[in-house]
Amino acid sequence: MAADERPLSPHLQVYRPQLTSVLSILHRATGMALAAGMLLLVWWLVAAAAGPEAFAAVQWFNGSILGRLLLLGFTWALCYHLCNGVRHLFWDAGYGFEIPDAYRSGWGAVVASSGLTLLVWIVGYAVRGG
Amino acid sequence: MSIRTPLARSRGLGSARSGTHHWWLQRITAVALIPLAVWFVVGLVVIGGADHATAIAWVGHPVGAVLLVLAVAFGFWHGQLGLQVVIEDYVHGEGCRIALLIVMKGAALVLALAAILSVLRVALGGAV
Numbered sequence: 001m002a003a004d005e006r007p008l009s010p011h012l013q014v015y016r017p018q019l020t021s022v023l024s025i026l027h028r029a030t031g032m033a034l035a036a037g038m039l040l041l042v043w044w045l046v047a048a049a050a051g052p053e054a055f056a057a058v059q060w061f062n063g064s065i066l067g068r069l070l071l072l073g074f075t076w077a078l079c080y081h082l083c084n085g086v087r088h089l090f091w092d093a094g095y096g097f098e099i100p101d102a103y104r105s106g107w108g109a110v111v112a113s114s115g116l117t118l119l120v121w122i123v124g125y126a127v128r129g130g
Numbered sequence: 131m132s133i134r135t136p137l138a139r140s141r142g143l144g145s146a147r148s149g150t151h152h153w154w155l156q157r158i159t160a161v162a163l164i165p166l167a168v169w170f171v172v173g174l175v176v177i178g179g180a181d182h183a184t185a186i187a188w189v190g191h192p193v194g195a196v197l198l199v200l201a202v203a204f205g206f207w208h209g210q211l212g213l214q215v216v217i218e219d220y221v222h223g224e225g226c227r228i229a230l231l232i233v234m235k236g237a238a239l240v241l242a243l244a245a246i247l248s249v250l251r252v253a254l255g256g257a258v
């Protein structure tokens with residue numbers, strides 16, 4: 001079999017999803033989503049520098065249903081990638097490799113990132129009054 | 131026993147020819163991004179939905195502008211290092227992989243420059 005046709009492990013069709021593997025791929029997915037989110041940040045900053053009309057256009061987009069859904073998604077992606085990134089950094093330093101620890105920190109990242117996202121949006125809406 | 135030559139071993143650059151440099155930079159930028167991301171999100175929440183004048187005041191704040199430039203620089207630096215790994219994992223044709231890497235890194239550089247110059251323009255009073 002040619003080298004580039006060999007199956008690579010893990011073979012996803014026969015691999016039962018587990019919390020650990022799902023969170024691992026989510027780290028990559030949120031990293032890529034955040035890279036896309038940087039486009040919105042660049043647009044926002046360039047528009048702010050360009051002047052009030054250009055800025056109003058971004059803010060209109062951000063306030064639209066699509067814009068809000070995207071921002072909600074980016075908020076969760078950032079919170080999850082940050083929390084799980086800290087988990088990665090602890091592993092890199094040599095801590096938390098036991099399987100029960102990996103599950104505990106995994107659930108911790110899920111709960112913390114969702115809680116933070118909720119907090120950010122509740123405070124956000126409270127600050128601007130709807 | 132090692133099948134590496136003594137010279138290759140003392141260089142310590144391994145099969146990827148760049149040693150742990152990429153891995154290490156990805157961790158450094160990640161650590162830098164933790165406080166920067168928290169500061170950034172808090173800032174956006176506070177000024178959320180702001181009009182132009184409020185946004186300009188936030189972006190151009192003497193301390194805020196420095197942090198914002200750092201956040202953009204580290205964000206793009208870390209992001210392009212990460213996307214490089216994703217591309218290297220999934221794109222197996224060598225020509226295609228190199229082309230994609232060049233396009234992705236070029237785009238990251240251009241976008242980062244655009245964002246940083248915008249912050250500087252606001253901070254230095256070029257935008258009203």
Ligand code: HEM
Nearest residue numbers: 028031032034035082085088160163164167209212213215
């Ligand atoms: C907020 C603070 C952040 C922290 C603590 C963080 C942490 C990390 C860590 C530790 C890794 C390596 C994971 C591994 O070993 O596989 C990583 C990968 C990555 N990060 Fe971040 N990151 C942050 C923000 C960002 C941002 C803003 C972006 C987008 C511009 C981003 C995009 C990526 C990408 C694309 C990867 C590669 C994913 C992979 O190889 O599967 N990260 N991050």
